[in-house]
Amino acid sequence: MQKLLQAVRDTQLWRSVFRHGYPDTPRNRTLAVLSNTFLHLHPVKVRRSGIRLSYTWCMGGLTFFLFLVETITGLLLMFYYRPTAQYAYEDIIGIREHVALGVMREMHRWAAHMMVITVWLHMYRVFLTGSYKPPREFNWNVGVILLVLTLLLSFTGYLLPWDQLAVWAITVGSNMARATPFLGHEGPGASLLSFGGLNFVHAGDDARFGLLAGRFVGEGALLRFYVLHCVGLPLAAATLMAIHFWRVRKDGGISGPL
Amino acid sequence: MGETLKGVIDWLFEPTRYFLGSVLLLAAVLYFRRFFSKELVIIAVFALAGAFLAWAVGDHNFHKIITKGDNIPIVILLASVVFFSWLALRQAVINDERKKKGEAGIELELGKQKVFTWPDLVYTEFICILLFTALLIVWSIVVEAPLEEPAALARTPNPSKAPWYFLGLQEMLVYFDPWIAGVVLPGFIIVGLCAIPYLDTNPKGNGYYTFDERPFAWTFFWVGFVLFWVLFVILGTFLRGPNWSFFGPFEFWDVHKLEPLVNVDLSTYFWDGLLDKNIPTNPLVREAPGILAILGWFLVIPPLLGKTLLKGLVQRMGIVRFNVFMHLLLWFALLPTKMLLRWTVNLKYIIGIPEWFFNV
Ligand code: HEM
Ligand code: HEM
Numbered sequence: 291m292q293k294l295l296q297a298v299r300d301t302q303l304w305r306s307v308f309r310h311g312y313p314d315t316p317r318n319r320t321l322a323v324l325s326n327t328f329l330h331l332h333p334v335k336v337r338r339s340g341i342r343l344s345y346t347w348c349m350g351g352l353t354f355f356l357f358l359v360e361t362i363t364g365l366l367l368m369f370y371y372r373p374t375a376q377y378a379y380e381d382i383i384g385i386r387e388h389v390a391l392g393v394m395r396e397m398h399r400w401a402a403h404m405m406v407i408t409v410w411l412h413m414y415r416v417f418l419t420g421s422y423k424p425p426r427e428f429n430w431n432v433g434v435i436l437l438v439l440t441l442l443l444s445f446t447g448y449l450l451p452w453d454q455l456a457v458w459a460i461t462v463g464s465n466m467a468r469a470t471p472f473l474g475h476e477g478p479g480a481s482l483l484s485f486g487g488l489n490f491v492h493a494g495d496d497a498r499f500g501l502l503a504g505r506f507v508g509e510g511a512l513l514r515f516y517v518l519h520c521v522g523l524p525l526a527a528a529t530l531m532a533i534h535f536w537r538v539r540k541d542g543g544i545s546g547p548l
Numbered sequence: 549m550g551e552t553l554k555g556v557i558d559w560l561f562e563p564t565r566y567f568l569g570s571v572l573l574l575a576a577v578l579y580f581r582r583f584f585s586k587e588l589v590i591i592a593v594f595a596l597a598g599a600f601l602a603w604a605v606g607d608h609n610f611h612k613i614i615t616k617g618d619n620i621p622i623v624i625l626l627a628s629v630v631f632f633s634w635l636a637l638r639q640a641v642i643n644d645e646r647k648k649k650g651e652a653g654i655e656l657e658l659g660k661q662k663v664f665t666w667p668d669l670v671y672t673e674f675i676c677i678l679l680f681t682a683l684l685i686v687w688s689i690v691v692e693a694p695l696e697e698p699a700a701l702a703r704t705p706n707p708s709k710a711p712w713y714f715l716g717l718q719e720m721l722v723y724f725d726p727w728i729a730g731v732v733l734p735g736f737i738i739v740g741l742c743a744i745p746y747l748d749t750n751p752k753g754n755g756y757y758t759f760d761e762r763p764f765a766w767t768f769f770w771v772g773f774v775l776f777w778v779l780f781v782i783l784g785t786f787l788r789g790p791n792w793s794f795f796g797p798f799e800f801w802d803v804h805k806l807e808p809l810v811n812v813d814l815s816t817y818f819w820d821g822l823l824d825k826n827i828p829t830n831p832l833v834r835e836a837p838g839i840l841a842i843l844g845w846f847l848v849i850p851p852l853l854g855k856t857l858l859k860g861l862v863q864r865m866g867i868v869r870f871n872v873f874m875h876l877l878l879w880f881a882l883l884p885t886k887m888l889l890r891w892t893v894n895l896k897y898i899i900g901i902p903e904w905f906f907n908v
Binding site for chain 2: 313316319320322323329332333334335336337338339340341342343344345347348351352355356359375379382383386393395396397399400401403404406407410411413414415417418419420421422423424426427430431434437438441444445448451452453454455456457458459461462463465466467468469470471474476477478479480482506507508545546547548
């Protein structure tokens, strides 16, 4: 048995993938982290204080994990879901009743809710440990944008089931845009932007219209939200996460007393 | 007995009492932090909460709202915010005690050692991911994702609620018009968050838990995050029903429950009540008192405080930082101020110019 394993480990195939032995020596432990694409997000060695659960609460990592869960389950959902007013609702029912692994929608939704919670808790932890202080000011700001993106991802996803809950939640949420100062047709200042009795800002071109591609939450909004939800926002979030993780390293790893 | 208790709880959760009670509770926790950070306290809190839940789900109305698929995460949110606030406070108290005795804090003591990522960190991460995956799978199998009737724009459900994480903003609509509650304040929340690292010039408390070295920052975040964000979300989810009226946790969501609206504008108080005159028709004259009040709020308070009470702060932060900080703080403080005015004198608008959608 031992021999067989050793023979496998000696093949060119094995060696081309794994460039070191089992990580139980300092040398191999170092190599394990350095030569693995995913593990090399981490430094080889970390401060003892930073890896305790009670310090980071694991919340940044969990947020990232949930984002990966969202990407995988979201991709599976995309196979079955068509973003049109005609099909969307039907497809959602189909996902529950006819599709194998019929809990993907549940996974996607509960993980989305959890991600919002973990990202808040992550921010809470970073604040309470003062980890936004120099030199990590910039990374805190990257984080704030990630927070906004997470909320937008969840907000755009909320519309997709195209049921009463979805449509009215987005209606209530997007009604705010109507009141944007100057840019919304019911916002302060909008009536000043007129010329000879002609309003520049009205229900057909204001901030809300831009968001929904229409005067109400209709087919245009569904498509717009779908594209943002499945392509635009995840790409933006993934890019910023790369920056976020890189900066955690460049700022000296997890914060600790200086 | 059970019914009386339910009545008392419904009464306690009325928004004014709920809010003021939470303020008192947070203040007490911070002031008596050495007591509240004991292990026994958190165990007792969770045991009591568990017992309460077990008893309360027997109630039809309570059961209905707490077991709604989308509301389960909010229970998790509440539990985790309570737990992690306790955990952070506990470590802060331990660190502060150690400092007083001249010892190194937890993080400093452990931080001197470095350990290998593989296995020490990878191991923790792996367990964490495994547990979370299991949790998600079980949760997904047990609780079905909500799906209501197909979209129909002609039928408005009552209540119509935004997604749960925005319910704090929706709750603000009780006190402010959408342009403030939905656009300006959220905008300032984001700007304010971004500004935090540049406004907090206190070099202490970087990379470890401490309360004594940054009492203001800590309190500030508790007020902002725990009180005005998390507790508002909970209020908006569990305690607001049809027409955004208040409903106690054991109360039936009656669509016909009406709360009389008796709110009065500041201009009415001023012209009608104080001067006993007719209310002027020109909006600028009519609203002059409110406009002056708001201008005073933003333009007089910062220099006044900077010259008197907060002189030291101006010196420490510099004049630019101080002004940015004060203005963000004043926008933020507008909310509790308006809430208090609403509760005490039924104030509707400080400035009310509906002609231009300019209501504060
Ligand atoms: C990072 C985070 C993400 C969040 C917070 C999020 C959130 C949501 C939410 C709340 C829904 C409504 C779910 C429901 O009612 O069942 C949804 C639906 C959906 N999401 Fe995402 N999502 C994320 C990422 C993704 C990604 C990366 C994809 C695709 C690549 C995706 C694809 C979909 C699809 C196709 C639906 C419609 C199916 C359905 O509603 O069940 N999502 N998303
Ligand atoms: C999608 C969202 C986010 C992801 C996936 C993410 C992920 C991470 C991870 C994995 C870490 C390593 C340390 C830890 O786990 O605590 C980290 C650190 C950090 N994050 Fe985030 N984060 C996100 C959002 C945020 C937000 C909203 C903020 C703040 C507003 C933030 C600010 C920071 C800062 C300042 C650090 C360095 C902390 C230190 O060195 O102790 N991040 N983030």
